Amino acid sequence: MRMGVLGSGMAAQAISARLAELGHDVVIGTPEADKLRGWQSSNQRVLIGSFAETAAHGEMVFNATNGTESLNALSMAGDENLTDKILVDVSNPLDFTNGFPPSLTVFGKDSLAEQIQRAFPMTKVVKTLNTVTARVMTHPLEVADGDHHVFISGNDVDAKEQVIDLLRSFGWINIFDLGDLSTARGTEAYLLLWVRLYGTMNTSMINIKIIK
Amino acid sequence: MRMGVLGSGMAAQAISARLAELGHDVVIGTPEADKLRGWQSSNQRVLIGSFAETAAHGEMVFNATNGTESLNALSMAGDENLTDKILVDVSNPLDFTNGFPPSLTVFGKDSLAEQIQRAFPMTKVVKTLNTVTARVMTHPLEVADGDHHVFISGNDVDAKEQVIDLLRSFGWINIFDLGDLSTARGTEAYLLLWVRLYGTMNTSMINIKIIK
Numbered sequence: 001m002r003m004g005v006l007g008s009g010m011a012a013q014a015i016s017a018r019l020a021e022l023g024h025d026v027v028i029g030t031p032e033a034d035k036l037r038g039w040q041s042s043n044q045r046v047l048i049g050s051f052a053e054t055a056a057h058g059e060m061v062f063n064a065t066n067g068t069e070s071l072n073a074l075s076m077a078g079d080e081n082l083t084d085k086i087l088v089d090v091s092n093p094l095d096f097t098n099g100f101p102p103s104l105t106v107f108g109k110d111s112l113a114e115q116i117q118r119a120f121p122m123t124k125v126v127k128t129l130n131t132v133t134a135r136v137m138t139h140p141l142e143v144a145d146g147d148h149h150v151f152i153s154g155n156d157v158d159a160k161e162q163v164i165d166l167l168r169s170f171g172w173i174n175i176f177d178l179g180d181l182s183t184a185r186g187t188e189a190y191l192l193l194w195v196r197l198y199g200t201m202n203t204s205m206i207n208i209k210i211i212k
Numbered sequence: 213m214r215m216g217v218l219g220s221g222m223a224a225q226a227i228s229a230r231l232a233e234l235g236h237d238v239v240i241g242t243p244e245a246d247k248l249r250g251w252q253s254s255n256q257r258v259l260i261g262s263f264a265e266t267a268a269h270g271e272m273v274f275n276a277t278n279g280t281e282s283l284n285a286l287s288m289a290g291d292e293n294l295t296d297k298i299l300v301d302v303s304n305p306l307d308f309t310n311g312f313p314p315s316l317t318v319f320g321k322d323s324l325a326e327q328i329q330r331a332f333p334m335t336k337v338v339k340t341l342n343t344v345t346a347r348v349m350t351h352p353l354e355v356a357d358g359d360h361h362v363f364i365s366g367n368d369v370d371a372k373e374q375v376i377d378l379l380r381s382f383g384w385i386n387i388f389d390l391g392d393l394s395t396a397r398g399t400e401a402y403l404l405l406w407v408r409l410y411g412t413m414n415t416s417m418i419n420i421k422i423i424k
Contacts, residue, residue, distance in 0.1 A: 210409060
């Protein structure tokens with residue numbers, strides 16, 4: 001499948017590499033291609049494009065840009081390159097203006113995922129993977145053999161099903177469908193607990209399991 | 213031990229009943245004692261007091277009032293009745309002004325627990341139990357035999373140790389010390405995920421387990 005991954009950070013790199021490893025045709029998108037040259041030298045199956053080239057390439061597009069930059073990045077990617085496509089939003093609206101630990105720039109009665117959905121109403125936004133670090137996103141079995149949960153939120157049931165299939169191909173066993181995209185308010189807010197777990201446990205190879 | 217439990221809702225009732233069952237000398241505090249008469253008829257070992265009487269009685273005091281009312285309730289309880297005591301804050305600053313699901317009235321760069329600590333600097337505020345429903349607070353073994361985590365946050369290490377002992381007496385096995393009271397920003401924010409889990413799972417007898 002043709003995949004476009006917007007972003008140049010750890011999440012974008014991890015997702016791009018994993019998708020390529022699984023046989024997909026991947027373009028990673030950034031306005032600062034030089035940042036990715038070193039990484040690309042060991043990931044030669046992934047091509048580098050602009051935001052717009054990357055979104056145009058993807059049958060499915062990932063938003064792995066910094067949350068505070070996502071709306072701008074998606075605007076540069078272009079509405080016409082996102083229309084009728086699934087946009088997998090893995091970003092978090094982390095506000096580091098006061099250092100670590102971060103706060104969030106949007107919270108409570110809204111979420112970054114919903115802001116993106118409102119800005120691109122013809123795109124099928126699916127929020128997932130934002131509750132774990134990049135390596136766990138793409139290699140969930142490396143934490144307790146996958147005995148933990150990833151969440152998924154979105155308004156389009158078919159789009160969620162396609163993303164669930166992709167998550168399973170990454171190795172995810174426990175995929176928790178929270179419901180419509182407004183439930184991303186919950187998973188984005190959880191990041192404020194995640195950063196504290198990370199701060200205490202001295203490893204980012206962590207996640208939570210829902211227990212009942 | 214003499215225990216004071218501020219509040220009249222499910223959490224205050226559950227904690228008061230459990231403390232009495234464990235042999236503590238418990239007063240539950242509310243300005244609306246009539247609300248608790250029916251409950252008290254089957255919990256006769258628990259006495260009902262005003263906020264001030266309840267705080268004065270407790271060697272350890274619980275804040276189980278509604279989060280949006282907590283600062284006012286604690287003010288009525290009286291600084292002099294809280295000085296040098298442990299205040300176990302189990303409340304959440306849930307904002308239901310737009311109905312369900314709620315938002316939070318304080319978030320990100322601050323927390324209700326820290327607001328309380330600033331208002332009562334001579335009190336040892338310990339945040340815990342706010343991430344589970346009342347029944348799970350007091351009977352953690354009823355969910356997966358206790359195979360899940362409760363969090364604890366506070367600035368006073370000795371106070372946390374005492375509260376950890378109390379949590380163990382409730383049945384808690386996995387008690388995760390997140391660090392100082394600012395980490396309550398994480399557990400309070402988590403409520404926005406909890407309400408979505410609750411909405412999806414149709415039961416409040418749920419919790420999370422930290423996996424690494």
